[in-house]
Amino acid sequence: MKVWTIANQKGGVGKTTTVASLAGVLTQRGKRVLMIDTDPHASLGYYLGIDPEEVPGSLFDVFLAHQRLTPELVLAHIVPTQIDGLDLLPATMALATLDRALGQQEGMGLVLRNLLALVADKYDVAIIDCPPVLGVLMV
Numbered sequence: 001m002k003v004w005t006i007a008n009q010k011g012g013v014g015k016t017t018t019v020a021s022l023a024g025v026l027t028q029r030g031k032r033v034l035m036i037d038t039d040p041h042a043s044l045g046y047y048l049g050i051d052p053e054e055v056p057g058s059l060f061d062v063f064l065a066h067q068r069l070t071p072e073l074v075l076a077h078i079v080p081t082q083i084d085g086l087d088l089l090p091a092t093m094a095l096a097t098l099d100r101a102l103g104q105q106e107g108m109g110l111v112l113r114n115l116l117a118l119v120a121d122k123y124d125v126a127i128i129d130c131p132p133v134l135g136v137l138m139v
C-alpha cells in the first residue's frame with residue numbers, strides 16, 4: 001500500500017480538494033483507496049456527502065484506542081463512500097482536543113503508522129488530509 005499525505009500549514013490552499021481528486025482518479029483506475037481525514041473541520045467528509053455527526057466513530061476513537069489497535073477495530077471506524085472502492089476514515093470535531101487530551105502520551109506520533117500497517121492489505125493507496133495547523137495531527 002502506498003501512503004500519500006497532503007500537508008501544508010496554510011489554510012485554504014487546496015489540500016482537501018487534492019485528496020478528493022487524487023482519490024477519485026485512482027479509484028477510476030481500479031485502485032482500492034482509503035482516505036484518512038485528520039482535520040477536525042471534517043471538510044473531506046462533507047465533500048463526499050458524509051455527515052461527521054452521523055458516522056459510527058472517527059479517527060479520534062482510533063487515537064483513543066491507540067494502545068490496543070487491531071485490524072477489526074480500525075476497519076470498524078472506516079465508512080464506505082458512494083463510490084465503489086473508495087473508503088473514508090472520517091474526522092470529527094473531537095480531534096481538535098487531541099493535542100490537549102493525548103498529545104503528551106508516548107507513542108502518539110506512531111498511531112497513524114500503526115493503523116495504516118493494520119489495513120495495508122485492504123487498500124492499494126492511502127491518502128491523508130491534514131489540518132492547516134502544525135500540531136500533533138499534522139506531525
Ligand SMILES: Nc1ncnc2c1ncn2[C@@H]1O[C@H](COP(=O)(O)OP(=O)(O)OP(=O)(O)O)[C@@H](O)[C@H]1O
Nearest residue numbers: 010011012013014015016017018039043130131132
Ligand atoms: N485548483 C483550484 N482552483 C480553484 N479553486 C480551488 C482549487 N482547488 C481548491 N479550490 C477551492 O479553494 C477552496 C479551498 O480548498 P480546500 O478546502 O481544498 O483547501 P484546504 O487547503 O483543504 O483548506 P483547509 O486548510 O481549510 O483545510 C475551496 O473552495 C476549493 O473549492
Ligand SMILES: [Mg+2]
Nearest residue numbers: 015016039043
Ligand atoms: Mg482541508
